[in-house]
Amino acid sequence: MADSLGARTRPYRAVLASRARSQRSYRASFAVDLASSMLVGVIELAEIWVLFHNVVELGGLEFSQILLVFGLADLCFSLADMTFGHCDNLPTYLRAGTLDVFYLRPQPLLLQLVTSDISLRRLARAAVGAVALVVGLTVNDIAWSPAHVLLLLVAIVSGYAMFAGMFVWAGGAQFFLVEGAETTNAFVYGGRYAATQPASVWNRPLWAVFGFFFPMAFTGFLPALWLLGVEAPLGLPDWVGWCAPVAAAWTWVMALVSWRLGVRHYQGGGG
Amino acid sequence: MKASFGRTGRNLARGAGRLRLLFLMRGTIRVYWRILVAGFRRQSAYLLAAFGGLVANTTFGLLKVAILFATVRAAGGELQGYDVALMSTYIWVSQGLLGSVNLFGRIDIADRIKDGDVAVDFLRPLDVQAAAITTEVGKSLFNLIPRGIPSVLIGGLVVGMALPDHPASYLLGAVSILLGIAISAATVYLVVAAPGFWLVETRGLQILYMVVSGFLAGLFVPIWIFPKWLEMLAQATPFPSMMMYPVDIISGRVDVTESLVLLAVQLAWLAGVGALGQVLTRAGRRHLEVQGG
Numbered sequence: 001m002a003d004s005l006g007a008r009t010r011p012y013r014a015v016l017a018s019r020a021r022s023q024r025s026y027r028a029s030f031a032v033d034l035a036s037s038m039l040v041g042v043i044e045l046a047e048i049w050v051l052f053h054n055v056v057e058l059g060g061l062e063f064s065q066i067l068l069v070f071g072l073a074d075l076c077f078s079l080a081d082m083t084f085g086h087c088d089n090l091p092t093y094l095r096a097g098t099l100d101v102f103y104l105r106p107q108p109l110l111l112q113l114v115t116s117d118i119s120l121r122r123l124a125r126a127a128v129g130a131v132a133l134v135v136g137l138t139v140n141d142i143a144w145s146p147a148h149v150l151l152l153l154v155a156i157v158s159g160y161a162m163f164a165g166m167f168v169w170a171g172g173a174q175f176f177l178v179e180g181a182e183t184t185n186a187f188v189y190g191g192r193y194a195a196t197q198p199a200s201v202w203n204r205p206l207w208a209v210f211g212f213f214f215p216m217a218f219t220g221f222l223p224a225l226w227l228l229g230v231e232a233p234l235g236l237p238d239w240v241g242w243c244a245p246v247a248a249a250w251t252w253v254m255a256l257v258s259w260r261l262g263v264r265h266y267q268g269g270g271g
Numbered sequence: 272m273k274a275s276f277g278r279t280g281r282n283l284a285r286g287a288g289r290l291r292l293l294f295l296m297r298g299t300i301r302v303y304w305r306i307l308v309a310g311f312r313r314q315s316a317y318l319l320a321a322f323g324g325l326v327a328n329t330t331f332g333l334l335k336v337a338i339l340f341a342t343v344r345a346a347g348g349e350l351q352g353y354d355v356a357l358m359s360t361y362i363w364v365s366q367g368l369l370g371s372v373n374l375f376g377r378i379d380i381a382d383r384i385k386d387g388d389v390a391v392d393f394l395r396p397l398d399v400q401a402a403a404i405t406t407e408v409g410k411s412l413f414n415l416i417p418r419g420i421p422s423v424l425i426g427g428l429v430v431g432m433a434l435p436d437h438p439a440s441y442l443l444g445a446v447s448i449l450l451g452i453a454i455s456a457a458t459v460y461l462v463v464a465a466p467g468f469w470l471v472e473t474r475g476l477q478i479l480y481m482v483v484s485g486f487l488a489g490l491f492v493p494i495w496i497f498p499k500w501l502e503m504l505a506q507a508t509p510f511p512s513m514m515m516y517p518v519d520i521i522s523g524r525v526d527v528t529e530s531l532v533l534l535a536v537q538l539a540w541l542a543g544v545g546a547l548g549q550v551l552t553r554a555g556r557r558h559l560e561v562q563g564g
Contacts, residue, residue: 055345182323186330201341
């Protein structure tokens with residue numbers, strides 16, 4: 001079994017290893033990529049910090065507590081962006097007709113697309129999220145117990161799965177939109193922006209869209225509330241932070257339905 | 272007699288020279304006007320893209336409303352001169368400008384410089400830099416129709432916003448927006464496209480531009496609520512001239528006198544960024560190497 005698994009994943013591993021090598025071969029260019037990628041993370045954090053420069057508390061959370069929300073959400077987003085972010089290139093493949101090449105190989109389309117690239121530069125951005133998370137975990141007064149450690153792990157895995165699902169959902173929608181790619185950006189990148197906010201400041205329509213339909217509040221905000229022992233807004237129960245895996249499963253149902261519809265809709269590049 | 276005849280001849284020649292210059296100028300203006308209109312028309316082919324942009328603008332706008340209104344309220348209803356209504360105007364005007372002010376760092380000429388097609392552009396009796404910027408401005412002006420105006424309307428109707436007290440704010444604001452669009456196009460040309468004469472890969476520059484410009488132009492948070500040192504840092508760059516100042520003027524956050532000062536600052540940035548771009552283009556033309564044949 002292990003042997004057949006190794007054999008089956010070999011083509012993907014070969015492609016990924018070659019992509020990783022190719023990115024590191026131009027050292028200067030890779031260094032610039034890493035630096036600008038890190039700057040993205042730093043500036044995203046600065047956008048939140050300048051608000052707290054003016055006020056002590058936003059949506060019931062202080063800056064140190066927001067660091068935890070930001071750290072969780074941004075770490076998960078960066079990791080998903082690194083591994084699934086190139087689903088964004090789908091409109092380019094669709095317009096150029098190069099997607100058809102993937103159809104010629106005896107491997108599943110989505111798996112090929114996902115493993116066709118890995119953006120190592122985004123590791124730098126993930127590092128910013130990781131540092132924010134570690135600082136957030138240290139400076140806040142958390143009553144550590146095994147349950148807290150477990151929730152932290154559950155939140156990271158589920159958050160990663162949710163953002164990855166968002167990229168796949170958007171990819172499926174691209175088969176219909178092509179030129180209208182920005183429509184999905186509203187929810188993928190808008191979702192990242194939403195995920196790093198204290199969701200307690202949202203109104204009900206925003207909760208409907210980014211709280212539950214695209215469950216962005218479950219990536220950072222709600223698990224962080226449970227870790228911090230802060231009450232959840234909207235009269236949500238205390239344990240709602242533990243529902244992150246359910247939210248992740250829901251995201252992937254949406255993602256796979258969207259992908260399947262998109263692939264069925266695709267008629268080929270006409271080459 | 273002879274002397275006076277010579278003088279008349281000289282005067283005649285000078286007059287003809289002036290006339291020719293006038294014709295030349297008129298011709299130049301007409302050419303760039305046509306390029307502007309062509310850019311405008313080209314963008315009108317991408318209506319679905321414009322719609323996607325509007326959806327994105329509105330979604331981000333509503334998220335900005337949530338977090339920035341909460342900040343104003345947490346600060347006691349007033350923050351550095353912003354109340355909730357003025358903050359709303361800032362949010363929706365800046366979201367509306369997002370389709371027109373280039374904060375993404377993508378410009379068509381960058382690809383032409385990279386693959387060498389720009390060699391053909393140099394053969395045309397047009398200034399490469401001016402033509403590239405004019406095309407971008409034309410595209411941007413079109414985007415005001417499907418993305419700019421609807422964003423402001425949606426914001427005004429759904430959330431409500433403050434309007435300027437003085438009618439001159441609209442006129443000065445319109446001029447300032449036009450300048451902001453031109454400054455953004457000229458800056459992208461300068462920092463993303465022109466280095467392509469020397470570098471093979473300018474994607475890193477484009478990403479860097481995208482990251483820095485949005486933050487310092489005041490896209491997510493008005494630069495006036497930055498800490499003082501960061502605000503000064505922003506003002507030492509052309510980025511606030513692209514979005515923050517136009518929004519300040521058209522929202523009536525600054526009075527007419529201050530508006531004129533901001534317009535002067537914008538003009539200075541446009542001249543500076545434009546001149547530098549011209550220098551780089553001329554140097555790049557000498558350096559240009561096109562491979563293949």
